[in-house]
Amino acid sequence: MINASLKELATALGAKQISSVELTQLFLDRINRLNPEINAYITLDADRSLAQAAAADALIAQGKAGPLTGIPFAQKDIFCAQGWRTTCGSKMLENFVAPYDAHIISQFDNAGAVNLGKTNMDEFAMGSSNETSYFGKVQNPWDRARVPGGSSGGSAAAVAARLAPAATGTDTGGSIRQPASLCGLSGLKPTYGVCSRYGMIAFASSLDQAGPMAKSAEDLALMMNVMAGFDTRDSTSLQRDTEDYTRDLNQPLKGLRIGLPREYFADGLDAGVAKVVLDAIEQYRKLGAETVEVSLPNTQLSIPVYYVLAPAEASSNLSRYDGVRYGHRAAEYTDLMDMYCKTRAEGFGAEVKRRIMVGTYVLSAGYYDAYYLKAQQLRRLIAQDFEQAFKQCDVIMGPAAPGTAFKTGEKTNDPVAMYLEDLYTIAVNLAGLPGMSVPAGFSNGLPVGLQIIGNYFSEARMLNIGHQYQQVTDWHKQMPQGIE
Amino acid sequence: MSLTIDDVKRIAHLARIEVTEADAHATLEKLGGILGLIEQMQAVDTTGIEPMSHSQDVTQRLRDDVVTEINQRELFQSIAPAVENGLYLVPKVIE
Numbered sequence: 001m002i003n004a005s006l007k008e009l010a011t012a013l014g015a016k017q018i019s020s021v022e023l024t025q026l027f028l029d030r031i032n033r034l035n036p037e038i039n040a041y042i043t044l045d046a047d048r049s050l051a052q053a054a055a056a057d058a059l060i061a062q063g064k065a066g067p068l069t070g071i072p073f074a075q076k077d078i079f080c081a082q083g084w085r086t087t088c089g090s091k092m093l094e095n096f097v098a099p100y101d102a103h104i105i106s107q108f109d110n111a112g113a114v115n116l117g118k119t120n121m122d123e124f125a126m127g128s129s130n131e132t133s134y135f136g137k138v139q140n141p142w143d144r145a146r147v148p149g150g151s152s153g154g155s156a157a158a159v160a161a162r163l164a165p166a167a168t169g170t171d172t173g174g175s176i177r178q179p180a181s182l183c184g185l186s187g188l189k190p191t192y193g194v195c196s197r198y199g200m201i202a203f204a205s206s207l208d209q210a211g212p213m214a215k216s217a218e219d220l221a222l223m224m225n226v227m228a229g230f231d232t233r234d235s236t237s238l239q240r241d242t243e244d245y246t247r248d249l250n251q252p253l254k255g256l257r258i259g260l261p262r263e264y265f266a267d268g269l270d271a272g273v274a275k276v277v278l279d280a281i282e283q284y285r286k287l288g289a290e291t292v293e294v295s296l297p298n299t300q301l302s303i304p305v306y307y308v309l310a311p312a313e314a315s316s317n318l319s320r321y322d323g324v325r326y327g328h329r330a331a332e333y334t335d336l337m338d339m340y341c342k343t344r345a346e347g348f349g350a351e352v353k354r355r356i357m358v359g360t361y362v363l364s365a366g367y368y369d370a371y372y373l374k375a376q377q378l379r380r381l382i383a384q385d386f387e388q389a390f391k392q393c394d395v396i397m398g399p400a401a402p403g404t405a406f407k408t409g410e411k412t413n414d415p416v417a418m419y420l421e422d423l424y425t426i427a428v429n430l431a432g433l434p435g436m437s438v439p440a441g442f443s444n445g446l447p448v449g450l451q452i453i454g455n456y457f458s459e460a461r462m463l464n465i466g467h468q469y470q471q472v473t474d475w476h477k478q479m480p481q482g483i484e
Numbered sequence: 485m486s487l488t489i490d491d492v493k494r495i496a497h498l499a500r501i502e503v504t505e506a507d508a509h510a511t512l513e514k515l516g517g518i519l520g521l522i523e524q525m526q527a528v529d530t531t532g533i534e535p536m537s538h539s540q541d542v543t544q545r546l547r548d549d550v551v552t553e554i555n556q557r558e559l560f561q562s563i564a565p566a567v568e569n570g571l572y573l574v575p576k577v578i579e
Contacts, residue, residue, distance in 0.1 A: 099559050192539045206538050235544060304524045315499060322500070324572050329565035336575045341502035353501055354511065357492075358518055360499040374525050376535030381528075383536060416517045432539020 001026060002162040003479060006071060006219045009165060013060055013070045020053040020060065020070030024114050027072050031117065031163050034483060037144070040158035042077050042135045043085045043118040052114045059112050067222050069112030074164035076155050077118035078125060079210075080199040081105045084115070088201045089123040089133040089151075092321050092328045092347035102199025103231045104168060104210050111226045116164050120154025123349045124318065125175055125203045127151050128421040131412055132351045139408075140183060141480040142446055146405040149179030149421075155213050156183040161483045166214035166223060170200060172207045173306050174401075174425025177437040180213055181400035181449025184439045186466060186476060187213040188220045191456050192432035193238035196231030204313035205236075207306075207429040216476045217438060217466030221245040224459060240457070248464040254288030256465065259393030263299040264424055270403040272443030277399050280440035280450045280469070284397070287468055294389040294396065298382045302427035303419055305382065308362050308375035309430070314352075315359025321347060354415065383431040386453075395465060396453040399424055400437035404446035424451060434459050438466045439475035447475075487515055 001009075001018065012018050028046050035041050049072065056070035080086050080098035082105075087093045101109065108115065122132040130138040130153025138153045140146040141161040148157040152169030156179035159167050169176040171189035180187030188211045195210040202208060212223035224245040231237045258281065265274060281291060323329035323343030330342035348356070362371035389396060402423055411418045428435040433456060437449035450469075454462040470476050492512045496503040503511065557570055566573035 097563060099556070099563065193542075232545070232547070236538070236540070236542070238540065238542070239545075298528075301525065301528065304522045307518060308522055308525070319500075323565060324574055325560075326563045326565075333575065336577050337500075338502075339575055340500040341497075344500050345502035348501070353499075354514055354518070356499050356501065357495045357511065357515060358522075361491075361495050361515075361519075362522070364495070364498060370526075371522065373535055374530060376537055377530035377533040378525055378528060380533055380536035381530075383539065414517070415514055416521050419518075419521065430539075 002030070003477065004165070005216055006068065006165060006214070006222050009071050010067055014065060020056040020114060021050055023070065024049050024053040024072045024116065027116055027164060034161055034163060038139045038141060038157050038161055038163070039136050040119055040138055040154045040161065040163055041074070041117040042087055042089070042120050042154065045084060045117070048083065049114055049116055056112045056114060066111050068108070068226055070114065071165055072114040072116040073108060074116050074119045074155055074158045074167035075105065076152055076168050076170060077121055078170050078201045079105050079168065080201070081115060081118070084118060086118065087135065088125070089121040089135060090347065090349070090352070091134040094134065094328065096327055100199060103196035103233065104200065104227055107226050107229070113226070119158050119167060122151035122153065123352050124201070124314070125151040125170060125172055126314070126351050126355055128174070128178055128418050129411065130154065131408065132349055134349060137408055140405045141483055142184065143405060145407055146446070147182070147408055149182035149401070149405065151175040152179050152213060156180060156185055159183070159185050159213055159215065160480060162479065166212065166219050168210060168227070169213045170208060170210050171429065172203050172310060173429050174422040176211045176213055177400045177425050177435055177449065177451060178421060180437040182405040182447065184447030184475070184478060185213055186215060186217050186220050186436070186438045187211065188224065188436045188459065188463070189428065189434060190224065190228065190459055191434045193236050194228045194459070196229070196234040196237045198231055198233040202317040204310040205317060206313060207310060209429070216470050217463045218246070218249060221249060221463045243460060245460050245463055248460045249467045251464050252288065253284065253465065253468050256284070256289040256395070257393040258284060258289050258291045259294035259389050259396045260291055261294050261296040261299070261389065261396060261398055263296050264398030268402050268420070268423060269399060270443070273399050273403060273448050276441040276443055276448040277450055281397055283469060283473065287472065292392050294392055296385040296389060296427065298378065298385050299423070299427060301378055302382055302430055303423060305375045305378045305430060306426045307358065307419060308371050309379065311355040311359035312363050312372055313359070315356045315363065318352070318356055351415065379430050382427050386431050386433060390455045395462065398451050400449035400451035404443050404448060428453055432456070434462060436462050436466060438469060439478070441475055487512055487519065
């Protein structure tokens with residue numbers, strides 16, 4: 001049951017082989033046993049989860065079940081869920097109980113799904129290793145001495161250790177795809193604007209996008225059917241017709257044109273990762289795809305551009321944490337200014353402070369044109385690179401991360417080395433394109449993800465491309481040792 | 485371009501983050517590395533390129549001018565650090 005697909009779980013629930021309460025309890029028991037070490041979850045509330053499961057069982061008994069009814073999901077702790085503590089991995093929100101539901105949470109609730117708990121993450125989603133969380137590091141289930149990636153590291157570890165059938169994540173610069181790659185999962189960052197940001201704690205608003213993390217592309221498609229959709233409460237939510245993301249899963253891949261960006265296979269890519277990715281591409285050729293070399297010449301620039309734009313937006317978004325309306329407030333202060341400064345010094349961790357300060361600096365008087373405006377101009381060049389590439393191909397493939405999971409502590413003292421983790425993912429966010437990582441094999445016993453980048457709104461096709469690969473490979477079904 | 489310790493303190497103040505002398509020195513080193521990375525942007529000539537602030541070419545939606553939200557003051561203030569009579573309490577700002 002712990003390795004079952006969402007479809008298999010729905011079938012078992014529908015056939016009364018297991019109830020939602022039993023299924024939820026099964027995962028809660030596993031969490032109680034394994035989470036003290038793995039630390040994938042920050043907050044659990046078994047009573048709430050089981051009450052939702054009982055309600056789902058009633059729906060199933062009445063014959064009113066949808067595809068996800070009764071299935072438990074782990075929710076990244078960036079999504080506000082009414083009555084649940086919602087911390088965003090920060091001391092600032094250590095005792096914040098959300099007074100309302102994020103759109104994504106409502107969508108899962110309306111589908112009759114069960115909220116299994118809130119998963120650990122880098123503080124305010126700023127990190128690539130889950131080491132910046134106020135609530136402690138997360139272990140990679142494939143090697144407990146290594147990081148699960150980040151920022152959706154708790155969600156990735158939870159699904160990899162089978163502490164949840166699937167989970168939600170968010171991706172601002174690679175925070176779904178990189179941990180999916182490092183933990184051997186499938187993860188999709190949709191086109192910007194497809195999933196509502198309402199109630200999703202903001203990091204960099206023009207880049208943040210929610211998405212599913214699961215074992216297979218088919219599971220991702222089923223979750224996308226619940227997560228995607230127009231929401232008036234998010235001003236950047238796109239008004240589009242409802243899609244069935246499973247509709248193309250079984251299409252053949254014959255004639256698919258895959259673009260291989262030469263910059264994604266250049267210096268900086270681990271040789272073991274390169275081999276796995278090239279083997280996966282060979283598998284696609286066997287499935288009838290053709291490959292063509294393309295170029296994304298501004299790839300290297302995506303990192304400096306991102307580290308101007310994301311901190312700039314973050315410094316503005318995080319100005320709301322002032323100790324007045326909610327969240328942490330310093331115990332002692334002399335006046336209002338002192339209250340702000342002490343509250344924020346105490347409430348934020350080192351990496352968050354650094355990014356707020358970088359953002360403050362690049363937006364400060366006299367520097368705007370040299371940094372922020374310049375970065376926005378380069379952002380257009382980066383988006384145009386993809387536009388050119390998609391004239392030659394249907395999708396782009398390459399690695400999701402430059403290496404496999406690295407050792408805990410290895411990059412904590414060098415922010416710039418940590419930032420390079422996102423070399424192959426960041427440009428996708430800057431352009432607003434959809435990107436996905438699917439398990440493609442192992443290098444030295446550690447999972448490697450293949451990244452699939454599609455054109456705007458091509459998620460259904462990308463899921464088809466992932467699914468067809470998963471019909472002829474079983475990397476997505478492999479489980480780490482020691483989680484029985 | 486390199487930052488000084490006074491720059492760090494000025495930025496921290498603008499960001500409303502208290503820094504100790506030791507914090508400022510540690511931050512100076514880390515920010516220096518990040519700004520060095522950012523500096524790579526200056527190698528590209530971007531004259532005449534229109535800035536891109538957003539990936540989708542969309543305009544702000546309008547809605548009817550009607551009340552859509554209900555008053556939830558008590559709920560929202562229940563999580564505030566300090567409130568009194570429906571007001572948020574902060575240190576005195578006007579003498």
